[in-house]
Amino acid sequence: MANGRWRSARRRRRPGVSPGLLLGGNTGATGLAYGPLVTIVDPAPLADLLGYVGAATPITTAPPVSAPSAVPSEPASPDGQPAGAGRGGAVNSVVNAVWATGGSAATDRDAALDAAFLAASARYWHPVARAADVGAAPVRAELCDVPLVLWRRPASAPGGAAGTVAALVDRCPHRSVPLSGGQVDADGRVRCPYHSWAFDGAGACVDIPQQPGQKIPDLIAARPVRVAEAAGLVWACLADEADEARPRPRFGEIEDLAWPHYVGTVQNWNGQAARQVENFCDIGHFSVLHTDTFGNDEVLAVDPYPVRRTEWTVEADYRYPSVNPVAEPGPDGRRPVGETAFQYRIELPFAVWLGGATGPSTVLFSVCAPTSATTLRLYWMAAFDPAVYGDGPVDGVGLQAVEDRIWAPDKVIVESQRPARVFAADEIHRAFDALGVAYRKALRELGFAG
Numbered sequence: 181m182a183n184g185r186w187r188s189a190r191r192r193r194r195p196g197v198s199p200g201l202l203l204g205g206n207t208g209a210t211g212l213a214y215g216p217l218v219t220i221v222d223p224a225p226l227a228d229l230l231g232y233v234g235a236a237t238p239i240t241t242a243p244p245v246s247a248p249s250a251v252p253s254e255p256a257s258p259d260g261q262p263a264g265a266g267r268g269g270a271v272n273s274v275v276n277a278v279w280a281t282g283g284s285a286a287t288d289r290d291a292a293l294d295a296a297f298l299a300a301s302a303r304y305w306h307p308v309a310r311a312a313d314v315g316a317a318p319v320r321a322e323l324c325d326v327p328l329v330l331w332r333r334p335a336s337a338p339g340g341a342a343g344t345v346a347a348l349v350d351r352c353p354h355r356s357v358p359l360s361g362g363q364v365d366a367d368g369r370v371r372c373p374y375h376s377w378a379f380d381g382a383g384a385c386v387d388i389p390q391q392p393g394q395k396i397p398d399l400i401a402a403r404p405v406r407v408a409e410a411a412g413l414v415w416a417c418l419a420d421e422a423d424e425a426r427p428r429p430r431f432g433e434i435e436d437l438a439w440p441h442y443v444g445t446v447q448n449w450n451g452q453a454a455r456q457v458e459n460f461c462d463i464g465h466f467s468v469l470h471t472d473t474f475g476n477d478e479v480l481a482v483d484p485y486p487v488r489r490t491e492w493t494v495e496a497d498y499r500y501p502s503v504n505p506v507a508e509p510g511p512d513g514r515r516p517v518g519e520t521a522f523q524y525r526i527e528l529p530f531a532v533w534l535g536g537a538t539g540p541s542t543v544l545f546s547v548c549a550p551t552s553a554t555t556l557r558l559y560w561m562a563a564f565d566p567a568v569y570g571d572g573p574v575d576g577v578g579l580q581a582v583e584d585r586i587w588a589p590d591k592v593i594v595e596s597q598r599p600a601r602v603f604a605a606d607e608i609h610r611a612f613d614a615l616g617v618a619y620r621k622a623l624r625e626l627g628f629a630g
């Protein structure tokens with residue numbers, strides 16, 4: 181059971197209600213080659229948007245990768261392992277089996293996988309910044325290899341737009357300078373740092389100081405990006421509404437119920453977004469990787485658990501004998517153990533609603549954005565039911581400290597995985613991997629593997 185130190189580090193709870201134990205997140209970029217100097221602002225197909233910033237052309241045929249479509253009962257060998265690639269195989273076979281990314285064929289395959297991954301990712305909403313980090317000065321962000329500039333319109337902005345967030349592709353159409361190096365004027369337009377052309381939040385060029393009074397053709401415009409502010413984050417979708425795969429996932433406890441919550445610090449990982457989500461939902465590693473926090477090294481066995489799939493979620497529940505991450509050890513040298521009821525709800529493709537991790541009536545949100553096909557930016561929030569924990573502010577310092585200790589080894593693991601691209605890998609699955617396997621299957625069905 182949680183001790184007083186931990187409770188005070190998290191939130192003060194109401195008497196008589198047990199909060200359980202805190203558990204938390206368990207959890208190459210491609211170069212830009214800018215397209216035409218002047219780009220039409222009108223809605224364009226997704227492929228045009230990606231082409232605008234130089235991403236590879238989305239593939240239309242699946243690359244030669246393999247993975248199971250369902251959890252194998254007891255696989256005797258890695259899925260997709262070629263016949264005859266056994267112990268006595270040639271050195272090349274061994275090398276190819278272990279380092280599946282080697283050689284030009286693998287390079288071509290990786291490029292195809294990356295193109296598919298980015299094209300699929302671009303059809304969803306992803307966070308691009310914490311809302312608190314976007315103010316009057318332009319902020320640079322990255323999403324699916326697309327550089328973005330974000331800013332918050334000032335109170336003086338006309339048209340009822342005061343205080344709202346705007347986003348453009350971070351490139352001035354005049355001489356390809358990043359607009360994020362400029363400034364926002366009193367009317368809420370971003371001005372380029374090179375010649376001070378002004379662009380509004382829709383991308384329209386509204387002032388060319390070198391030619392005052394002249395009509396500015398509509399053709400002179402920066403690329404607008406749709407943004408929304410919710411759950412403490414700024415979200416963006418690179419696709420036009422017609423190409424959007426699904427609406428932005430809602431986090432009802434924050435957006436609708438206004439539970440007190442904390443928005444954690446943001447992390448950049450050199451890993452693929454899909455790998456991070458899978459790690460966050462990997463039950464089997466708790467008792468191995470997280471024994472310095474909540475992992476219980478006396479219970480490594482994972483009981484069978486069902487996985488549910490809905491149109492946009494993959495879900496599973498699991499009860500785990502967690503160790504209190506902040507309790508002092510008892511006379512036997514061990515910290516107290518209590519059951520944590522994890523409720524996983526993966527909001528496809530890269531967000532996770534996780535109930536119970538920081539105690540009953542709490543939700544931990546892990547939302548990762550693919551900054552490129554093989555890098556990610558990780559956001560997290562924690563929300564607490566005021567009926568249980570009161571409606572006072574969340575003590576983010578204590579929460580952040582514990583979560584940092586949990587995220588750290590996960591980051592090391594995900595960044596170490598080779599191949600980095602999950603759909604380039606031939607890997608073994610066991611029954612306890614059911615949630616991760618179902619997640620991979622869902623991503624495949626949505627086109628993330630091509």
Ligand code: FES
Pocket residue numbers: 352353354355356357372373374375376377
């Ligand atoms: S490069 Fe932006 S105004 Fe000239």
Ligand SMILES: [Fe+2]
Pocket residue numbers: 205206207459460465469470586590
């Ligand atoms: Fe973990």
